[in-house]
Amino acid sequence: FIDNSQEGENPPPSDLSPIELGHQEWENGRLTLFCSTYIYESGCETDYQLSGVIPLEIGNLIHLNQIMLFGNQLTGTIPIDIQNLMNLNFLDLGYNQLNGEIPTEIWSLNNLNVLSLYSNQFIGSIPQEIGNLVNLWWLDLGDNQLVGQIPYEIGNLSELYNLFLQNNLFDGYIPESICDIPLGLPELQFNFSNNYFCPPYPKCLSEEDVGYQNTSECEEPSLCD
Numbered sequence: 001f002i003d004n005s006q007e008g009e010n011p012p013p014s015d016l017s018p019i020e021l022g023h024q025e026w027e028n029g030r031l032t033l034f035c036s037t038y039i040y041e042s043g044c045e046t047d048y049q050l051s052g053v054i055p056l057e058i059g060n061l062i063h064l065n066q067i068m069l070f071g072n073q074l075t076g077t078i079p080i081d082i083q084n085l086m087n088l089n090f091l092d093l094g095y096n097q098l099n100g101e102i103p104t105e106i107w108s109l110n111n112l113n114v115l116s117l118y119s120n121q122f123i124g125s126i127p128q129e130i131g132n133l134v135n136l137w138w139l140d141l142g143d144n145q146l147v148g149q150i151p152y153e154i155g156n157l158s159e160l161y162n163l164f165l166q167n168n169l170f171d172g173y174i175p176e177s178i179c180d181i182p183l184g185l186p187e188l189q190f191n192f193s194n195n196y197f198c199p200p201y202p203k204c205l206s207e208e209d210v211g212y213q214n215t216s217e218c219e220e221p222s223l224c225d
Contacts, residue, residue: 001036001050008051008073010038022046030063039071039095049073054098059084066090070116074098080105087111094118094140102141107132118164119143131156140164142191149173155180164191166211171196179204 001021005011012021022036023044035044051073058067059081065088074096082088083105091109094116101124102117110132122144131153133139139157142164150170155177163181174192179202193211198218201210 004052004055005050008049010049012048031061032063033066035068037068037071054079056081064088068092070094072096078103083108090114092116096120110135112136114138116140122146126151128153130154133157136160138162142166144168146170150175152177154178157181161188166191166193168195173198174201176202178202
């Protein structure tokens with residue numbers, strides 16, 4: 001991370017010891033938490049920003065539980081080596097410049113509670129395998145360039161109470177299976193706004209949940225319906 005960041009606008013010192021990068025927590029000689037962010041009042045803010053690509057070697061840190069690298073200038077794709085981090089329960093890469101498709105390997109990390117990839121440049125669609133993340137309670141994919149329909153399997157996420165998909169290019173219909181997610185929690189937040197979802201929308205969603213949708217490509221309902 002230190003070497004890859006040296007071409008950035010505000011790099012960490014080139015001679016910084018890796019053990020001093022960001023905020024780290026260790027247990028029994030194993031790195032379990034790594035947090036480095038330029039966003040202040042985050043709890044682990046730094047006076048430098050990471051940039052460049054996420055090194056493939058991150059897949060060697062198999063004891064990691066939490067990765068929080070939001071608010072940096074990371075570029076490139078998420079390496080598929082992230083599939084090795086089966087203990088991971090918190091992954092936040094928001095507010096970076098990451099691109100490409102979200103690797104399918106992420107959908108196999110079924111211990112994840114939090115997955116935040118907001119405000120990047122991700123493309124592609126959400127696969128059916130999202131239904132594997134049954135322990136997920138926070139999913140934020142907002143402010144990207146994701147397309148396609150939301151898979152029915154999203155209804156498998158029975159622990160989910162924060163779902164943010166706003167400001168993408170999603171289309172089709174919001175699946176009725178979204179109503180299989182318990183909706184009685186007071187802290188529940190859904191945001192589907194600024195996409196291309198067509199009505200009718202699931203009755204369990206409020207107008208605020210759905211927000212503005214560009215329906216110009218939606219078929220007009222038949223008079224016989």
